[in-house]
Amino acid sequence: MTKRHLLAAAAAALALPAAAAQAQDRLPPALTATIDPKVAQLRDAALDDTLAYDITRGLTTEIGPRLAGTAAEARAREWAVKRLKALGFENVHIETYRMPVWVRGAETGEVVAPYMQPLRLTALGNSGATPAAGLTAPVVYFRSFADLVAAPQGSLTGKIAFVSNAMRPTQDGSGYGQYGMARFAGPNLAAKKGAAAIVIRSIGTDHSRAPHAGVTNFDEGVEPIPAAALSVADAENLARMVESADDPVMLHLTLTPRRTGMHESGNVIAEVPGTDPDAGIVLIGGHLDSWDLGTGAIDDASGLAITTAAAKRILDAGGARRTIRVVWFGAEEVGGFGGEAYARAHGDDRHVVAAESDFGADRxxxxxxxxxxxAKAVGDRLARALAPLGIVRGDGVAGDGADIGPILRGGVAAVDLNQSGLRYFDWHHTPEDVLDRVDPEQLQQNVAAWTAMLAVIANAPEPIGGVSRDK
Amino acid sequence: MTKRHLLAAAAAALALPAAAAQAQDRLPPALTATIDPKVAQLRDAALDDTLAYDITRGLTTEIGPRLAGTAAEARAREWAVKRLKALGFENVHIETYRMPVWVRGAETGEVVAPYMQPLRLTALGNSGATPAAGLTAPVVYFRSFADLVAAPQGSLTGKIAFVSNAMRPTQDGSGYGQYGMARFAGPNLAAKKGAAAIVIRSIGTDHSRAPHAGVTNFDEGVEPIPAAALSVADAENLARMVESADDPVMLHLTLTPRRTGMHESGNVIAEVPGTDPDAGIVLIGGHLDSWDLGTGAIDDASGLAITTAAAKRILDAGGARRTIRVVWFGAEEVGGFGGEAYARAHGDDRHVVAAESDFGADRxxxxxxxxxxxAKAVGDRLARALAPLGIVRGDGVAGDGADIGPILRGGVAAVDLNQSGLRYFDWHHTPEDVLDRVDPEQLQQNVAAWTAMLAVIANAPEPIGGVSRDK
Known part of the structure; x- marks a missing residue:
């Protein structure tokens, strides 16, 4: 369905003749009530947006990979300031902080017995290093993270754990939490059980040779072991080798990442000042840093681009009652340092709503x-404004986003605009996260939704108070 | 459409009631004439084949990449002999020959000005080397091979030519010849025009980060320059950089491939002996060597697997009138040395038909x-036997295949069973040529077609004489 079909369908739904009353009864309430025509106009104009694609293209072409705490991330901040000022935002500036940096080194793996072939892999963030010449050890195969959990203490001594759980695509991305455990917790657990190293099947839904990077963490006092993600295709190949071999499969692994100490990172901030200084701030954004294998197009140049293009549309329409603050957070991927620094600096600012775009560029x-x-009526108006874009209202708990997490935990209300995750984990944290993965039309639907969201929330006449948080 | 749908449709077409006479008039002649029931039975049973997938899986899992002239290709020959003997073929043996070997070294590329980011690339076969520390030079952008041809002599001195023609998918693979010129002839041409190096957009139809390898050749007396293929996504990114930059885009390129001299390669031969020693040989096969980046699944483990599984079905059915000779050719990718060696050794054998499978595993x-x-009637029976598999009869000139080319040029008749090329060049010569690219059901359709072909051709009572060849 194209965007024009989408609008036609929605318009048709809003203009049903009396004879269709019964059908209308079954329409969601959002389609049978009035939408503020100014909101609708801003929303629909955004379906022809070109700015978001232009920002995504610019950042991936002129900067490319921008690992947190590196010179590339610093170049990206300068690029951001120049671009945001040129767009006419106010109060554009960088706020720096310092953070520990881990950088990739050599990373190769080869099966050396009973078969011989190279495997494609990438070190996980915070991985330990092998000796420079690598290490060779037998592979112990675990079909799932639960199998690794069940392995007896000490049973992995001198061995390489291989955890191969297969993630499936889900629209809401819920597979990440479940299958991601192999990456989040697997290395620490394998280290505690005595493993010399660990390789996992990439936390991804593709079947390609591109490995999925991402951080892992070791408990205080646990010496980090070499930890790498095999591409899904290579993990499948290694599993076939284990299954067909009579003898243990031996893997030679070379990973030489290192910690380079504390370095500077930073958040880039830009504003559309509100007409009512007492109405509070609507905080939006995404993260500027990226993993180093791709150019960070869907993670998260597109999130910056979507939120910035939406804010620019409000700016060009004369602004809103509330200040819209767009933050291009630094250092999200490697531990959320930018979000924490922002909360330290701005935790006392009067945020009324926070929302983040960090799940790609799909619809x-x-x-x-x-x-x-x-503020219940505000939520109702928001849902009505978004319905013609094919966006349904969920009744789950809002609050997505590592960058805005520290602010939300302070009691600020959240709005989540959930993108489809059906393709996201095909490319997440891989070399394949490049501009080609961004569908311009779906990106425009995102800008339209964010524009409508800002138009409703930032202009709402009602006060929007804090919410209570468990943590 | 599943294979069961396919058969049902064909069966329905063959059993039309009289009332459908008009419709029947419009059916192709192949569907309105009789098919030998033994051929039909062999063909349809092959739609449940598992051997071809098993061979493809085994070769990609237990051997993996097998560049011609290397130890990996030698291991693959031993694997082949063991497997072909276990399957019950006769006269299984290796025939060796010597060939020049080129091997990949380091291969990296980074844009260093006015932007800074790494690019994914791979050296082309026969590429020259840069200094160990690499070379840095400005990029000269050519949108097409024709633009490179038009560049004045000497205009590239000290520069890196960048040829970026975009290949489109075609069912018959005809884009390869057209767009492939950038790889086949581009480096030689750029060298003659004084270029320090050349990078091309990969000859591929994907938009991924996986570069497409492949050979290039330099004229006698032309010093090979460093020559690499950028992934399609990286070529697109570099083109965007050239278009957006005010200053020349500078590329730092490090390629250290080298020639290692003459080494042993070989062909593996297996036979299903014919019942009539005077009826000649039907020569089939594919190539055992592969490019080194993937595991050579669709290029060409699947071709070996399809032809071998079909021959095995004839073997199990008691053989055929003619000898079926299956050859797993060595060293195809790097210059067709296996095919030439075979023709030198067997050019005088009485081949009546030759056919090769080297275009993936799709339908x-x-x-x-x-x-x-x-032997016109043989061709008619063949077309009738294949029609229920959805295979149409073409009126073009048969004779595909680098390995059987030298034999065909001696005047042997050819049968081409053309696979769809719509996906083939997404993965051709890339790291992505792995088992995951093989669709088991389409592979089975291939085995069924080859089985039917062998059942018709190898059993044909007519003599099949030679054909005249222009060259």
Whole structure:
């Protein structure tokens, strides 16, 4: 369905003749109530947006990979300031902080017995290093993370754990939490059980040779072991080798990442000042840093681009009642240092709503909020404004986003505009996260949704108070 | 359409009631004439074949990449002999020859000004080397091979030519010849025009980060320059950089491939002996060597697997009138040394038909032959036997295949079973040529087609004479 079909369908739904009353009864309430024509106009104009694609193209072409704490991330901040000022935003500036940096070294793996062939892999963030000449050890195969958990203490001594759980695509991305455990917790667990190293099947839904990077963490006092993600195709190949070989499969692994100490990173901030200084701030954005294998197009140049293009549309329309603050957070991938630094610096600013775009550039299918009871009508108007874009209202708990997490935990209301995750984990953290993965039309649907969201939330006449948080 | 749908449709077409006479008039002649029931039975049973997938899986899992002239290709020959003997073929043996070997070294590229980011690339076969520390030079952008041809002599001195023509998918693979010129002839031409090096957009139809390897050749007396293929995504990114930069884009390129001299390669031969020693040989096969970046699944483990599985079905059915000789050719990718060695050794054997499978594992859509006039009825029976598999008869000139080329040039008739090329060049010569690219059901359709072909051709009672060849 093209965007024009989408609008035609929605327009048709809003103009049903009386004879269709029964059908209308079954339409969601969002389609049977009035939408502010100014909001609708801003939203629909955004379906022809070109700025978001232009920002995504510029950042991936002129900067490329931008690992947190590196010179590339610093170049990206300068690029951002120049671009955001040129777009006419106010109060454009960088806020720096310092953070520990881990950088990739050599990374190769080869099966050396009973078969012989190279495997494609990448070191996980915070991985330990092998000797420079590598290490050779037998592979112990675990079909799932649970199997690794069940392995007896000490049973991995001198061996390489291989955890191969297969992630499936889900629209809401919920597979990441479940299957991601092999990456988040597997290395620490294998180290505690005595493993010399660990390789995991990439946490990804593709079947390609591109390995998926990402951080892992070791408990205080646990010496980091070499930890790498095999591409899905290579993990499948290694599993076939283990299954067909009579003798143990031996893997030679060379990983030489290192910690380079504390370095500077930073957040880039830009604003559309509100007309009512007492109405608070709507905080939006994404993250500027990226993993180093791709050019960070869907993770997360597109998130910056979507939120910035939406804010620019509000700016060009004369601004809104509330200040819109766009933050291009630094150092998200490697531990959320930018979000923490922002909360330290701005935790006392009067944020009323925070929302983040960090799940690619595919179509938004759901909106969720946790607006306080006093602002229930705002949420209803938001859902109505988004429905013609094919966005349904969910009743889950809002609050996605590592960057805005520290602010949300302070009691600020959240709006989640959930993108489809069906393709996201095909490319997440891989060399394949490049401009070609961004579908310009789906990107425009994102800009339209964010524009509508800002138009409703930032202009809402009602006060939007804080929400209580468990943590 | 599944294979069961396919058969049902064909069966329905063959059993039309009288009332459908008009419709029947419009059916192709192949569907309105009788098919030998033994051929039909062999063909349809092959739609449940598992051997071809098993061979493809085994070779890619237990051997993996097998560049011609290397130890990996030698291991693959031993694997082949063991497997072919276990399957019950006769006269299984290796025939060796010597060939010049070129091996990959380091291969990296980075844009260093006015932007800074790494690019993914791979050296082309026969590429020259840069200094160990690499070379840095400005990029001269050519949108097409024709633009490179038009560049004035000497205009590239000290520069890196960048040829970026974009190949499109075609069912018959005809884009390869056209767009492949950038690889086949581009480096030689750029060298003659004084270029320090050349990078080309990969000859591929994907948009991934996986570069497409492949050979290039330099004229006698032309010093090979460093020559690499950028992945399609990286070529697109570099083109965007050239277009957006005010200053020349500078590329730092490090390629250290080298020639290691003459080494041993070999062909593996297996036979299903014919019942009539005077009826000649039907020569089939594919190539055992592969490019080194992937595991050579669709290029060409699947070709070996398809032809071998089909021959095995004839073997298990008691053989055929003619000898079926299956050859797993060595050293195809790097210059067709296996095919030449075979023709030197066996050019005088009485081959009546030669056919090769070297275009992946996707569905066969067309059959073409150049059988001599005396064997026209054989071609008609063949087309009828293949029609229920959805295979149409083409009227082009048969004779595909680098390995059987030298034999065909001696005047042997050819049968081409053309696979769809719509996906083939997404993965051709890339790291992505792995088992995951093989669709088991399409592979089975291939085996069924080859089985039917062998059942018709190898059993044909007519003599099949030679054909005249222009060259």
């Amino acid at each position: 938004i299918w759901r909106v969720q909020t946790n607006l306080p009871d006093g | 066969i859509w067309r059959v073409q032959t150049n059988l001599p006039d005396g």
